[in-house]
Amino acid sequence: PDKTAKRRAKHLNVHETGKADCGVKSNLKSIPGVMTIRGCAYAGSKGVVWGPIKDMIHISHGPVGCGQYSWGSRRNYYAGTTGIDTFVTLQFTSDFQEKDIVFGGDKKLVKLIDELQELFPLNNGITIQSECPIGLIGDDIEAVSKAKSKEYGGKTIVPVRCEGFRGVSQSLGHHIANDAVRDWVFDKLTPEKSRFESTPYDVAIIGDYNIGGDAWSSRILLEEMGLRVIAQWSGDGSLAELEATPKAKLNILHCYRSMNYISRHMEEKFGIP
Numbered sequence: 001p002d003k004t005a006k007r008r009a010k011h012l013n014v015h016e017t018g019k020a021d022c023g024v025k026s027n028l029k030s031i032p033g034v035m036t037i038r039g040c041a042y043a044g045s046k047g048v049v050w051g052p053i054k055d056m057i058h059i060s061h062g063p064v065g066c067g068q069y070s071w072g073s074r075r076n077y078y079a080g081t082t083g084i085d086t087f088v089t090l091q092f093t094s095d096f097q098e099k100d101i102v103f104g105g106d107k108k109l110v111k112l113i114d115e116l117q118e119l120f121p122l123n124n125g126i127t128i129q130s131e132c133p134i135g136l137i138g139d140d141i142e143a144v145s146k147a148k149s150k151e152y153g154g155k156t157i158v159p160v161r162c163e164g165f166r167g168v169s170q171s172l173g174h175h176i177a178n179d180a181v182r183d184w185v186f187d188k189l190t191p192e193k194s195r196f197e198s199t200p201y202d203v204a205i206i207g208d209y210n211i212g213g214d215a216w217s218s219r220i221l222l223e224e225m226g227l228r229v230i231a232q233w234s235g236d237g238s239l240a241e242l243e244a245t246p247k248a249k250l251n252i253l254h255c256y257r258s259m260n261y262i263s264r265h266m267e268e269k270f271g272i273p
Contacts, residue, residue, distance in 0.1 A: 040164030044173020046129040052076035062131025067093035125156035135163035178261035207255030210235020
């Protein structure tokens with residue numbers, strides 16, 4: 001359409017000899033709902049930080065479109081059996097309809113969590129990745145998470161307030177997801193969950209999503225140096241690895257943009273450089 005063509009005209013240009021630049025405009029604010037410009041806060045949380053954690057089920061809470069968009073579009077390689085101990089390539093959505101926008105989706109979310117527990121009893125945890133309508137109608141996903149966690153014997157269920165409208169790019173989604181790890185994983189660690197035999201050579205790879213298996217290569221090199229990699233965040237990662245990370249002696253940060261928040265927190269609270 002003419003209106004869109006006008007807006008996109010400066011996305012691509014030819015660099016001509018003698019000119020200072022090619023006139024391409026980038027780093028502009030995203031237009032809400034237009035996924036062709038860049039990802040939103042939901043994309044940063046579900047698609048980048050939480051989604052690759054393989055032994056947890058990640059619910060796209062809202063209409064089906066966002067879950068479909070984020071489904072299987074990244075090559076986050078992992079080892080495991082789909083549906084048994086890994087769930088990365090499956091899409092779980094609450095499939096919001098018009099009546100859910102009007103009457104709220106909390107009851108639907110409760111039913112969905114119950115169904116997931118019945119269908120996939122070996123999952124080690126659940127995250128609720130909020131899409132835009134959840135924040136707009138005010139669904140209390142925190143209350144549902146707490147109630148269901150208690151019902152299932154203290155199971156880790158993490159509500160993530162990553163509604164797309166919260167930020168102009170996926171970067172804020174990274175920050176929100178990092179804070180969710182802090183508040184719903186680290187702050188709920190018990191002595192039972194923290195029983196981890198540490199060594200002086202424990203390190204964690206932070207901000208590597210194992211795109212095409214690159215985190216595996218890093219891990220091999222580090223282990224050949226004599227270090228012990230106790231966690232990967234979050235490509236081929238697990239909930240147990242997240243829980244073990246506060247015992248690391250060093251966090252090796254790969255993607256600064258997505259994981260500096262949780263790394264700073266671990267440095268301040270646990271003294272991990």
